[in-house]
Amino acid sequence: MIYSSKYVIDANNIVKIYQNGSEELKVLDNVSIKVSKGDFMAILGPSGSGKSTLMNILGCLDLPTSGQYYLDGLDVLKASENELAEVRNKKIGFIFQKFNLLPRLTAMQNVMLPLLYRGVDEEEAGELAKEKLTILGLGARLHHRPNELSGGQQQRVAIARAIVGSPQLLLADEPTGNLDSKSSREVMEIFKELNQQGNTILIITHDAEVAGQVKKIVHIRDGKVYENN
Amino acid sequence: MQLTQLLKLVLINITQNKVRTFLTTLGVIVGTATIFLVVAIGKGGEARVNEQYSKLNVGTIIVMGSHRGRIVDPLTKKDAELFLKSENIAQAFPILRGSGNITFNNYSTTGNFIAIQPEFQRSNNLTAQQGRSLDKEDEQKRNKAAVVGAELANTLTDGYPSEIVGQTISINNRRLTVVGIYNRVGDSGSGMSYDDAVFVPYSVGEKFLLGTRANPVINVQATSMDTVQAAISDITNILDETHRAGGADQFRILDAGSRLAAAQESARTMSLLLLAVAVVVLIVSGIGIMNVMFVTVKERTREIGTLKAIGAKKREILGQFLIEAVIISLTGGIIGVAAGFLALPVLSCFELTALPSLSGVLLGLIFSVVTGVFFGFYPAWKAADLSPLEALRYE
Numbered sequence: 315m316i317y318s319s320k321y322v323i324d325a326n327n328i329v330k331i332y333q334n335g336s337e338e339l340k341v342l343d344n345v346s347i348k349v350s351k352g353d354f355m356a357i358l359g360p361s362g363s364g365k366s367t368l369m370n371i372l373g374c375l376d377l378p379t380s381g382q383y384y385l386d387g388l389d390v391l392k393a394s395e396n397e398l399a400e401v402r403n404k405k406i407g408f409i410f411q412k413f414n415l416l417p418r419l420t421a422m423q424n425v426m427l428p429l430l431y432r433g434v435d436e437e438e439a440g441e442l443a444k445e446k447l448t449i450l451g452l453g454a455r456l457h458h459r460p461n462e463l464s465g466g467q468q469q470r471v472a473i474a475r476a477i478v479g480s481p482q483l484l485l486a487d488e489p490t491g492n493l494d495s496k497s498s499r500e501v502m503e504i505f506k507e508l509n510q511q512g513n514t515i516l517i518i519t520h521d522a523e524v525a526g527q528v529k530k531i532v533h534i535r536d537g538k539v540y541e542n543n
Numbered sequence: 544m545q546l547t548q549l550l551k552l553v554l555i556n557i558t559q560n561k562v563r564t565f566l567t568t569l570g571v572i573v574g575t576a577t578i579f580l581v582v583a584i585g586k587g588g589e590a591r592v593n594e595q596y597s598k599l600n601v602g603t604i605i606v607m608g609s610h611r612g613r614i615v616d617p618l619t620k621k622d623a624e625l626f627l628k629s630e631n632i633a634q635a636f637p638i639l640r641g642s643g644n645i646t647f648n649n650y651s652t653t654g655n656f657i658a659i660q661p662e663f664q665r666s667n668n669l670t671a672q673q674g675r676s677l678d679k680e681d682e683q684k685r686n687k688a689a690v691v692g693a694e695l696a697n698t699l700t701d702g703y704p705s706e707i708v709g710q711t712i713s714i715n716n717r718r719l720t721v722v723g724i725y726n727r728v729g730d731s732g733s734g735m736s737y738d739d740a741v742f743v744p745y746s747v748g749e750k751f752l753l754g755t756r757a758n759p760v761i762n763v764q765a766t767s768m769d770t771v772q773a774a775i776s777d778i779t780n781i782l783d784e785t786h787r788a789g790g791a792d793q794f795r796i797l798d799a800g801s802r803l804a805a806a807q808e809s810a811r812t813m814s815l816l817l818l819a820v821a822v823v824v825l826i827v828s829g830i831g832i833m834n835v836m837f838v839t840v841k842e843r844t845r846e847i848g849t850l851k852a853i854g855a856k857k858r859e860i861l862g863q864f865l866i867e868a869v870i871i872s873l874t875g876g877i878i879g880v881a882a883g884f885l886a887l888p889v890l891s892c893f894e895l896t897a898l899p900s901l902s903g904v905l906l907g908l909i910f911s912v913v914t915g916v917f918f919g920f921y922p923a924w925k926a927a928d929l930s931p932l933e934a935l936r937y938e
Contacts, residue, residue, distance in 0.1 A: 375852060375932045396856050402931075403854020414849040414935070418559045419552075430548045431854040475853065 321384070322483050322514045323349035323372060328381035330367050330537075341367045342378065343537040349483070349516055354509040356517045356525040359534035366487070368534065369518040373406055373485050374398050386482045403431050407476030411488035413468040415460040415475075421447060422456040425475045432479060446474040450504065466497030473504055477513065484508065484515045490524055502527050544859050553866045564871060567835045570828025571875025571914065572882060575907040577821040579883035580890065582903030585814025587896030592806045595729045596799075602633075602771060603666075603799040604763040606778060616786045617758045618794065620745075625785060626763055629777035631770040636663040637759040639748040643715035645741060647699040647707060654695055655740040656714050658748020666764050667728065669737065674708040674723025681722075681744040687751065689719040693727045694738035714741060717752060771798050825910050828875075829918035836868055836922035847926055848934030861927035868919020869912055876911025880904050 330342040341364045349355055359365040370376035371383065374390055383390045386405050393401060402408075407428075415424045425443035430436070447456055450470045460468050469489065476484055486505070490498035502524065509515050509529075517528060525531050533540045544552075557564050606626075608617060618637065626635040639658035644651050661677050663669075670676065671690065681688045689712060696704035699712070707721050719741075728737050749757045765774040775796055782791035840847070847860060883899075890897045 370932050373852070375935065399851065399854055399856040402852055408852045410849075410852075410935075414845065414852070416846055416849065418555055423555070427850075428853045431544050431850075431856075431859065433545065435545070436548060 320350055321348050322351055322353070322386055323347060323516070324382075324384040325372065326382045328368070328371060328378045328383065330364070330371065330376075331379045341537050342371070345381075345534075345537070345539050347372075347532060347539060349514060351482075351514055352509070352512055354505070354515045354529040355532060356519055356528040356530070357532045357534055357539075358519060358522065358525040360520055363534045364537040365518050365520070365534045369485065369487055369516075372516070373408060374401050403428055404479060405482045407479065407481040407484045409469070409472050409476050409484065409486035409489045411491040413460070413465075413472045413492070415468055415471055417460050420457045420459055421452060421463065421471045421474075424460070424471055425478050428475060428479045442478050443474065446478045447471065450474050464497070465493050466500055469493060469497065469501055470504065473501070473508075477508065482514060484513055486515065486517045488519055488521075489517060490519075490521065498524075544855075546862075549859065549862055549866060553863055553870060557867060557870060563835065563839075564874075567832055567871050568875035568878065570831040571825070571872045571911050572879040574821060574825035574828045574914070575876040575879025575911045576883040576886065577824050577879075578818070578910055579880050579899070579903045579907040580886060580897065581814060581817040581821045582906055583883070583887065583897035583899045584817060584890070584895055585810070586898040586900050586903070588810040588813060589807065590898055591896045592803075592810050596803045596806065601768050601800040601803065602765040604765060604771065604774060604778065605760060605795075605797045605799075606763060606782075607760040607795050607797075608758055608793070616788050616793065618761055620759065622782070622785060623759075623761045623763075625781050626761065626778060629774060629781070631766055631774040631777055632763055633766045634662065634666055634764040636660050636666070636762045637745065638663060638762055639745065639753055639757050639759050641748070641753055641756070645695070645699070645712060645714055646716075647710065647712045650699055650701070652695075652698060656689075656743060656748070656752065657737070657740050658743050658745045658752065660745045663762060664742075667737070667762075669725050669728060669742070671723035672726045673705055674721070676723055676725070677742060677744055682746055685746045685750065686744060687717075687719045687747060688722045688744065689714075690723045690725055690742045691721055692725055692736070692738040692740045692742070694736070695740060696724045698739075712741070714743075714752060719743060719747075768800065771800060822910070825914050829872075829914040832868055832872060832915060833918040833922060836864065836919055837925070839867075840864065840922050840926040843926075844929065844934050844937040847929055848931050848937065851929070851931035852935060857927045860929075861923050864923030864926050865916065865919050868923065869915040872911045872915025872919070873908070876908045879911065880907050883907070 326346045328342050328345040329340070332339040332341055345368060357365050357368060367376070371378050374385065377391065385401060388401065390401065422440065422443045425447055426439040429439035429442060444456060447453060450473060452467060452470055452474070455463060455467060463471065490501055493501060505515055506527070517524065519525055606618065620637045623635040623637045626632050636659065640655060642653065642655045645654040659677065661679055661682055664676050672693065676690055677688060680686065691707060693704070696707055700706045704724055708723060710721055711718050712721055713719070725737070743752065763774065763778065765771045775798060778796055779791040782794055786793065850860065887897055887899060
């Protein structure tokens with residue numbers, strides 16, 4: 315079920331209801347959101363607004379109760395578990411608040427991982443990982459483990475891991491949430507540059523300052539989205 | 544992901560957690576070493592039984608007075624002659640057995656002596672390695688001649704058996720001349736080691752050593768292996784005839800073939816028993832693996848979430864943890880087999896015969912891997928089955 319679309323994300327009437335005993339909690343209430351190729355967008359909302367749930371659904375980590383969601387033209391809700399794993403591997407690059415690097419792997423091994431899961435051979439994956447890390451200023455840290463790197467460096471490794479497979483969408487969940495202000499600025503600069511190179515970026519944040527640096531903001535409150543450019 | 548990559552990932556995880564890996568492996572090491580040693584001991588035991596009985600003529604039947612109570616009506620030389628009338632019996636020799644102090648020079652030991660007719664030697668493979676064996680003349684003239692078993696000759700001379708030939712020994716203070724030493728024959732099948740005994744002519748034993756205490760055992764050779772049972776029933780009938788007071792029931796009739804079978808059977812039972820113990824050890828170590836794998840999966844829940852977020856499929860996570868369990872158990876298996884080899888000399892200190900064998904090595908390794916797969920599967924499945932979202936949220 316693939317059709318050509320100018321949207322990377324085309325989500326309509328997304329509803330997510332959590333059942334808490336007999337109580338129903340409507341976390342997302344008919345959310346529709348479209349992200350075009352080359353967009354640099356932030357979803358801004360306070361905690362409890364439903365933004366994390368939205369990000370999990372858009373990142374194919376969770377399924378909505380009802381609605382429609384096309385990611386790069388693929389009907390995600392009809393995909394099997396294995397197909398979803400492939401979607402996450404090829405179409406999405408995740409950047410987490412806590413970096414989520416594998417502690418026992420070196421920076422380079424961490425970055426190679428998405429390619430290895432795709433079946434790329436080790437040599438090619440290594441070359442690409444080295445290239446991305448060098449671009450992000452970590453050429454001298456290729457064989458360091460995460461605990462030997464600063465927070466800002468770790469997040470740059472995570473960004474390298476997200477972009478190494480050239481995904482259609484970079485999905486960042488509070489990417490500066492665990493960083494000092496200097497590192498935060500650096501990370502936002504990297505995002506801007508990646509966007510200028512044509513990457514589609516969606517940042518989920520509660521930080522208005524972060525949101526202020528993107529091209530387009532979507533507000534989310536009590537499970538509903540409000541757009542204003 | 545390619546298998547080699549998955550393997551590398553697992554090796555990184557294992558080698559960076561050496562203490563945990565070692566502790567998990569320990570149980571498997573012990574289990575595999577136990578299996579290997581048990582198989583070796585079992586093989587050794589079987590080999591020992593086979594060696595012990597290798598010189599034994601399976602057509603041999605021993606008729607002796609029962610140990611229960613006193614024999615009112617002992618066997619006689621005449622019974623042996625009567626047995627020969629059966630068409631199933633080729634030979635029948637009465638032998639006398641006794642024990643007492645055997646002295647050579649100043650060395651004295653308690654031992655057995657056996658009084659035999661010369662034909663007995665041939666049918667029991669007793670040949671002289673030094674000097675000569677007993678002959679008809681010794682029997683007829685009641686020569687006070689003795690032939691010593693190989694082991695006893697060693698004992699009496701403190702390792703220089705040839706010194707004893709031609710010398711005088713005494714049995715219960717009665718002096719005899721040693722005319723020869725027999726070759727080693729192993730177990731006789733009658734529960735008495737010939738290698739540890741002194742042999743004298745039957746007539747000498749009867750008149751000179753035992754006198755009225757003479758109570759012969761009759762050593763019978765069936766015409767062939769297949770006639771052993773028929774021979775036994777003939778013997779029973781004859782004894783019922785000639786010993787009317789107590790009949791054949793007061794005697795014990797043993798055949799060597801059944802003894803061999805029984806010994807082999809008990810050796811096998813022993814190894815099976817030990818094997819069962821080894822399997823229990825491995826099961827316990829398997830539960831250990833399972834525990835550690837569960838803890839590992841819990842510890843790495845967030846990692847598993849991350850791996851799923853960047854595209855790991857269920858089967859790749861399952862494979863990763865299963866390979867980890869198998870590598871841990873296989874490593875333990877290999878170390879265990881090596882430890883088993885190192886422990887072999889220790890076993891010989893306890894006079895256990897152990898024969899290392901390829902089948903023991905393979906059995907140990909197979910069991911260790913099976914343990915890894917079996918007990919690693921459930922934790923690995925739990926890991927693979929985690930929802931990526933739940934796993935990522937896990938603190």
